[in-house]
Amino acid sequence: MIEAKKVYEAFQEHRGDAIVSVQGTSGKHWADITTNVNRDISLGGSMGQSTASIFGLALGLPEQKVVHFDTEGALLMNLGVLASIAGKKPNNFVHFLLDNGCYATTGGQPVPNSEDIDYAMVAKGAGYSAAYNFDDLEELSTSLEEIMNQKGPVFVAIKVQAEVENLPIGMREKRASRSRAQTITDLRSELGIS
């Protein structure tokens, strides 16, 4: 098990100019780590569909490296997206999955078959170019250069510690974050898209 924050810290060293999307409870750490917010994008807003949105972004920007940090609860809502992605073979797409085994934002209830499912095997079977499993930070850190230089779509499943939130939503810590619309405006401006 790895702390999600450590995953993002390790990734940041290899980010380069990649466009980055994060989501889920663990995604909150990225805001403290990113050094290029204009290339951070948020396209969530529907149950489990941010992966499909970022896939669309990768298709539309084939010259850009596009990285998505997914969660297993979201992916399970729309597992067929793995086949959709693999079918179009976006070689600029890197798909991380932070697997904490539960719905952390709703109190930590386990996702279906949380103990035994192998997401990397599912992605590889769906047709991804490469798929990895990690539960050790050092192994992940030493593999990130290879992962980021690999022809996509690449899938990277990482076992992370759950950061369960049990307080009623109204009592949780509020973190400043940019709206989806703002991230879209900033990214388009950065890339010169009108």
Place this chain on the structure above:
Amino acid sequence: MVDQQVQILRPETLIDEFKKNGVTHIITIPDSETNYLYELMEQQDWLDVVPVSREGESMAVALGLNVAGKVPVVLIQNTGMMESGDSIRGQVLDAGFPLLMVVGYRGWTRKGHTPDSAATYTEPFLNAFRLDYYLVEHDDDGPRITEAFEATRKSKRPVVVLVGDEYHGFNR
């Protein structure tokens, strides 16, 4: 003897309208009635066909393409549209982007009661989401597709083209 002119909607009419309106990507799940349209789209070098696994994905993929500056169109059946309610809400309406959705109107008939509940609930579904829609049944309706594109661009909202011709030109 009176010649009867059968009016059909040819797939070429949709392709022409897509090209005229600068469409770059079609995100779709094929159905049995639109196979020839699918084949024709695959033959267009200016058009990228993106097959997805479930209709709710299509609006999300379209959002990503829109952010990238492309012009996507969603092509699905009414059954899949009804499955996609949360994606229409969260990825299109809330995002405020001009998306044309071409929706096969399974069960549509002008000849009275339809036995197909897919048709029964299609327009009530669209009205519940407050989506404007245009019915297209034959080639003479082609310009209505451009009207629908113009409506999306003006309103920055999704607009639906209901294709009410299941069995003629689309599956030769």
